[in-house]
Amino acid sequence: MDYHLKPLTNPVLIEGKSLTLTENEDWRKVYVDWLTASSNKRFAAVMANRLWYWVLGQGLVNEPDDWGAQNPPSKAELLNYLTNKFIASGYDMKAFVREILMSYPFQCANSGVGTSNSQRLNAEVIVDAIADITGISDQYSSRVPEPFSYFPIGTHSLELGDATVSNTTLELFGRASRDVSLERQHIKDLNARQLLFLMNSSELENKIKKSPMLNELCETQLTVDDISKAVTLTILSRYPTIEELQLYNSYAAKNKLTTKQLCYDLAWLELNSTEFLYNH
Amino acid sequence: MHKIKILSITLFMLLISSLTAQQAKSVILIYLDGGPSQTDTFDPKPESSRDIYGNYKNVQQTNVPEIVLGEKFTLLAKIADKFSLIRSMTHGFNGHETGHYAMITGDQSGGSVVYPSFGAAISYKLKDSYKGILPLYISVVGANTRFNEGGFLGNSFKSFDTKGMPEKDIFEVEGLVNTYVPADKFKERMNLLASFETLNKDRMHEVDAATVQSLRTQNVELISGKLKEFFNLKNETSEMREKYGVNRLGQSCLVARRLVEAGVHVINVRTTGWDTHKVHFQKMNQMLPELDKALWALLTDLDEKGLLKNTIVMCGGEFGRTPRVLWEAPWNGGRSHFGTAFSYLVAGGGFIPGKVVGKTDATGENIVERKVYPCDLIGTVYTLMGIDPYGTLPHTIEGNLPMLPSLGKNGQSNGLLLELIKK
Numbered sequence: 122m123d124y125h126l127k128p129l130t131n132p133v134l135i136e137g138k139s140l141t142l143t144e145n146e147d148w149r150k151v152y153v154d155w156l157t158a159s160s161n162k163r164f165a166a167v168m169a170n171r172l173w174y175w176v177l178g179q180g181l182v183n184e185p186d187d188w189g190a191q192n193p194p195s196k197a198e199l200l201n202y203l204t205n206k207f208i209a210s211g212y213d214m215k216a217f218v219r220e221i222l223m224s225y226p227f228q229c230a231n232s233g234v235g236t237s238n239s240q241r242l243n244a245e246v247i248v249d250a251i252a253d254i255t256g257i258s259d260q261y262s263s264r265v266p267e268p269f270s271y272f273p274i275g276t277h278s279l280e281l282g283d284a285t286v287s288n289t290t291l292e293l294f295g296r297a298s299r300d301v302s303l304e305r306q307h308i309k310d311l312n313a314r315q316l317l318f319l320m321n322s323s324e325l326e327n328k329i330k331k332s333p334m335l336n337e338l339c340e341t342q343l344t345v346d347d348i349s350k351a352v353t354l355t356i357l358s359r360y361p362t363i364e365e366l367q368l369y370n371s372y373a374a375k376n377k378l379t380t381k382q383l384c385y386d387l388a389w390l391e392l393n394s395t396e397f398l399y400n401h
Numbered sequence: 402m403h404k405i406k407i408l409s410i411t412l413f414m415l416l417i418s419s420l421t422a423q424q425a426k427s428v429i430l431i432y433l434d435g436g437p438s439q440t441d442t443f444d445p446k447p448e449s450s451r452d453i454y455g456n457y458k459n460v461q462q463t464n465v466p467e468i469v470l471g472e473k474f475t476l477l478a479k480i481a482d483k484f485s486l487i488r489s490m491t492h493g494f495n496g497h498e499t500g501h502y503a504m505i506t507g508d509q510s511g512g513s514v515v516y517p518s519f520g521a522a523i524s525y526k527l528k529d530s531y532k533g534i535l536p537l538y539i540s541v542v543g544a545n546t547r548f549n550e551g552g553f554l555g556n557s558f559k560s561f562d563t564k565g566m567p568e569k570d571i572f573e574v575e576g577l578v579n580t581y582v583p584a585d586k587f588k589e590r591m592n593l594l595a596s597f598e599t600l601n602k603d604r605m606h607e608v609d610a611a612t613v614q615s616l617r618t619q620n621v622e623l624i625s626g627k628l629k630e631f632f633n634l635k636n637e638t639s640e641m642r643e644k645y646g647v648n649r650l651g652q653s654c655l656v657a658r659r660l661v662e663a664g665v666h667v668i669n670v671r672t673t674g675w676d677t678h679k680v681h682f683q684k685m686n687q688m689l690p691e692l693d694k695a696l697w698a699l700l701t702d703l704d705e706k707g708l709l710k711n712t713i714v715m716c717g718g719e720f721g722r723t724p725r726v727l728w729e730a731p732w733n734g735g736r737s738h739f740g741t742a743f744s745y746l747v748a749g750g751g752f753i754p755g756k757v758v759g760k761t762d763a764t765g766e767n768i769v770e771r772k773v774y775p776c777d778l779i780g781t782v783y784t785l786m787g788i789d790p791y792g793t794l795p796h797t798i799e800g801n802l803p804m805l806p807s808l809g810k811n812g813q814s815n816g817l818l819l820e821l822i823k824k
Binding site: 186239264265289292293295296297298300301303305306308311312313314316317318320321322323324326362364365368372376386389390391393394395396399401 | 562
């Protein structure tokens with residue numbers, strides 16, 4: 122498609138201003154300039170609301186796709202504050218997320234602003250976490266145009282700009298295909314097929330068994346407690362409790378497990394746990 | 402005049418509604434990914450020249466006088482009374498992506514809306530009446546990977562992809578059947594998981610533990626119970642396995658027959674390697690006999706078990722291949738992509754067998770009779786499955802959209818295949 126072709130009629134912006142385009146002007150650039158200009162507050166408001174939604178599980182405009190007049194923000198003043206803050210930061214997403222994380226609503230559970238929702242981790246987060254924990258990264262490739270091009274080993278799914286570059290695990294856990302550009306296209310619920318992948322797939326089992334981190338652990342002469350601590354710190358970012366250590370010790374003893382078998386089983390266990398799968 | 406028009410429309414609608422009385426319960430698509438040559442399979446041109454028929458000058462006369470097949474189809478030639486051929490499929494696309502999209506979704510409307518695959522659409526329509534525990538839309542060995550099958554219905558309507566190798570001693574089905582975690586080990590792990598979750602139940606807030614637990618229980622039933630036996634080809638005699646051919650395609654077709662018996666609605670058997678730009682005939686010498694055997698075995702087996710009358714079998718690719726052979730280097734006897742005129746085999750589920758729909762000219766480069774567009778074929782499949790092809794699917798922004806936006810549009814449709822439907 123030739124994006125330099127002049128549109129048949131001069132486009133009119135939502136606020137009523139008519140645009141005239143010159144012969145060789147790329148109208149996609151004109152559109153994006155308008156869309157992201159600081160005068161277009163709606164863009165910043167939608168983004169601020171989405172970031173709020175991603176962190177807290179519920180948007181101030183909820184659902185975050187529905188900006189119709191019949192669906193006003195639950196706290197208009199707060200949204201307005203966040204929108205201005207986001208613009209003032211120069212659309213700095215990191216700074217903005219820090220702001221949310223340091224806020225009272227985020228830090229106080231059950232404050233009534235929406236923090237009481239546990240959320241299943243996003244598809245990208247789950248897939249990247251499994252890759253990082255096991256040290257076995259996924260290979261991503263682009264099929265269009267031919268010949269296929271391959272992303273460098275170690276590329277995280279969060280770094281993929283193109284929705285057509287994907288893999289079955291990402292899609293399974295609900296990465297949006299962007300066939301419809303809605304937040305709602307992300308599957309956020311847990312379903313049976315996702316659990317099937319975690320419980321019994323060759324893909325996960327292979328990643329665990331080939332994991333350099335786990336295999337290195339197995340080669341050292343560590344106690345069950347030491348192994349449990351290392352695995353739990355890596356996967357759940359905490360130390361195991363006394364009860365858990367008792368559970369793992371009796372599990373290892375009862376099934377007469379080698380260090381290696383124990384390592385694999387604990388990795389499988391914790392990757393299957395509700396604690397791993399959900400924000401909390 | 403007006404009244405006559407209304408009357409004829411009413412009659413047409415009546416005809417359609419009487420047809421939507423469901424005849425088929427399942428659809429099997431044998432998808433020849435890459436695009437098979439119609440000239441060497443279902444639309445041979447023995448009267449043309451070597452530049453067209455290439456290395457296959459001979460043909461197979463069949464048990465139906467008007468059906469003649471390519472010379473490698475010795476087994477299908479014996480059962481031409483069990484299937485029909487469409488020799489005038491067309492969509493005009495010569496790129497894999499656009500060809501796949503048109504053949505699998507039926508959408509050629511060219512709009513910004515991305516349609517779901519027909520399997521996803523059928524899944525959507527039948528999900529509430531489906532009682533099975535196996536997924537109702539399954540891809541044996543591999544899903545169609547070059548576009549997102551769920552379309553605007555979303556990823557949850559994609560097929561369950563078995564992966565694995567059914568031609569091996571044990572067919573490992575991703576998540577279901579494996580050789581690396583024995584049953585007793587799996588049980589131990591599940592017990593450990595249950596203890597872990599009990600210890601940590603207070604750590605999590607507002608995760609519905611009951612939902613997680615019930616999903617896990619459902620999976621344990623799949624993994625440890627009898628349902629996975631539908632994927633276990635050891636339940637078949639070795640004669641039956643050999644009948645289908647002990648190769649990826651043959652055994653995938655056998656799995657498909659078993660899934661029909663399990664009540665699965667849509668089964669996509671995907672076989673790759675058909676994109677034969679180079680040394681085409683050498684590859685066909687190996688691939689066509691395997692296809693011949695697999696299709697013959699599937700059709701006769703379904704028929705003998707009384708399943709063919711309720712099971713649609715379709716076979717074809719995203720497009721065909723150029724009738725004219727490229728003899729020169731680097732192709733060395735290759736065929737290119739060809740979306741202008743290609744063939745599909747259809748059988749069972751209410752399709753009238755032993756017929757040929759459409760016709761190409763002497764070289765096979767142009768359609769001279771009854772073009773059939775993707776939406777015409779898919780709409781006919783919907784009709785046989787008891788789904789109104791003029792019905793709608795829900796789009797989150799656009800509201801209800803037609804299932805087949807191209808159906809009835811000039812240049813994108815030439816009408817449902819009423820001539821192939823049993824009245």
